[in-house]
Amino acid sequence: MDELIKLGSALIPFIVAIIVVVLFLIASHKVLLGNKSLHQEAKLPRKLILLLLYIIGVIGIAIALPVSESTRNQVISLIGILLSGVIAFSSTTIVANVMAGIVLRFTKPFRTGDFIRVDGFFGRVTERGLFDTEIQTEQRDLIAFTNSFLISHPLQVVRSSGTIVSASLSLGYDLHHSRVEPLLIKAAELSELEGPFVQILELGDHAITYRISGLLTEVKSMISSRSKLYMNIMDCLHDDNIEIVSPSFMNQRKLPDDMVILPVKSGATKKAAEDGKPEDLIFDKADEAEAKERTEIELLEQLAQVELALKTAEGEAKTRKQNELAAIQEAVKQLQSAKSPSDET
Numbered sequence: 001m002d003e004l005i006k007l008g009s010a011l012i013p014f015i016v017a018i019i020v021v022v023l024f025l026i027a028s029h030k031v032l033l034g035n036k037s038l039h040q041e042a043k044l045p046r047k048l049i050l051l052l053l054y055i056i057g058v059i060g061i062a063i064a065l066p067v068s069e070s071t072r073n074q075v076i077s078l079i080g081i082l083l084s085g086v087i088a089f090s091s092t093t094i095v096a097n098v099m100a101g102i103v104l105r106f107t108k109p110f111r112t113g114d115f116i117r118v119d120g121f122f123g124r125v126t127e128r129g130l131f132d133t134e135i136q137t138e139q140r141d142l143i144a145f146t147n148s149f150l151i152s153h154p155l156q157v158v159r160s161s162g163t164i165v166s167a168s169l170s171l172g173y174d175l176h177h178s179r180v181e182p183l184l185i186k187a188a189e190l191s192e193l194e195g196p197f198v199q200i201l202e203l204g205d206h207a208i209t210y211r212i213s214g215l216l217t218e219v220k221s222m223i224s225s226r227s228k229l230y231m232n233i234m235d236c237l238h239d240d241n242i243e244i245v246s247p248s249f250m251n252q253r254k255l256p257d258d259m260v261i262l263p264v265k266s267g268a269t270k271k272a273a274e275d276g277k278p279e280d281l282i283f284d285k286a287d288e289a290e291a292k293e294r295t296e297i298e299l300l301e302q303l304a305q306v307e308l309a310l311k312t313a314e315g316e317a318k319t320r321k322q323n324e325l326a327a328i329q330e331a332v333k334q335l336q337s338a339k340s341p342s343d344e345t
Contacts, residue, residue, distance in 0.1 A: 017064030113290025124286035
């Protein structure tokens with residue numbers, strides 16, 4: 001009986017320590033992550049703090065073990081070895097991706113909705129998680145890159161202020177460049193590109209390689225604008241009776257000297273190409289993710305402004321601010337509930 005009493009009295013501090021640690025972690029979880037209106041960018045440091053608190057809690061329980069001091073030190077050392085082993089064996093995978101995700105959050109090389117190109121893949125960013133980043137390609141497919149992959153490979157980001165759209169083509173030496181350049185400039189202007197310019201890239205054995213470039217400020221229409229540029233180049237050159245054919249074309253087929261290779265123009269085809277924007281279908285998820293993130297940021301900024309104004313408001317003004325605050329909080333709540341499970345990554 002005395003042994004049981006002694007054992008019970010020795011276990012009481014250990015049980016109390018477990019209860020205190022569990023209650024503390026529950027409270028910490030509610031304080032740090034209980035606010036559903038928090039943006040994903042704000043949740044990341046809070047999750048890291050919560051992870052650190054869990055580790056401290058486990059060490060605290062180990063310290064309260066009803067064992068001798070030498071055994072307690074061995075248990076704490078074992079926990080340290082286990083943590084070191086996890087970090088060492090996972091450094092190339094989980095830990096590396098987490099650290100890379102933190103680096104991307106601080107450096108901010110891109111944001112949701114941006115066009116990026118990495119290792120030959122091109123698309124718009126749809127999600128930025130702690131472990132990976134997802135893009136939507138021109139084929140409407142979704143590709144997930146680990147964050148460690150992104151920081152270890154050259155990353156090309158299309159600037160939201162505008163990007164250069166170019167097209168290259170080869171024309172024969174029988175055409176003087178003073179005749180070709182104005183037509184290419186005209187094609188770029190018809191494609192709504194700003195500041196168009198022409199470059200001669202190569203003087204080949206049988207042809208000259210030209211490149212027409214211009215600034216596109218509406219980067220979301222980059223794919224359709226490039227296609228529109230190609231179409232306008234063909235129209236401008238063909239309207240001026242300039243053939244766009246390979247120099248070897250005449251060597252392979254015998255054609256009359258007065259025969260010109262020009263396609264029959266069809267206004268219906270051009271109208272059909274201008275009616276629809278393929279980006280609306282291709283990057284639907286990227287557009288939705290960008291819109292949600294932008295709306296959430298704007299609502300949180302409004303929420304902070306209203307909360308600040310509510311502290312100094314009085315009377316009817318205070319009532320209006322309270323109603324406005326409740327409306328914004330409800331809008332944030334609806335936006336958070338409308339998110340898919342993958343958005344919470």
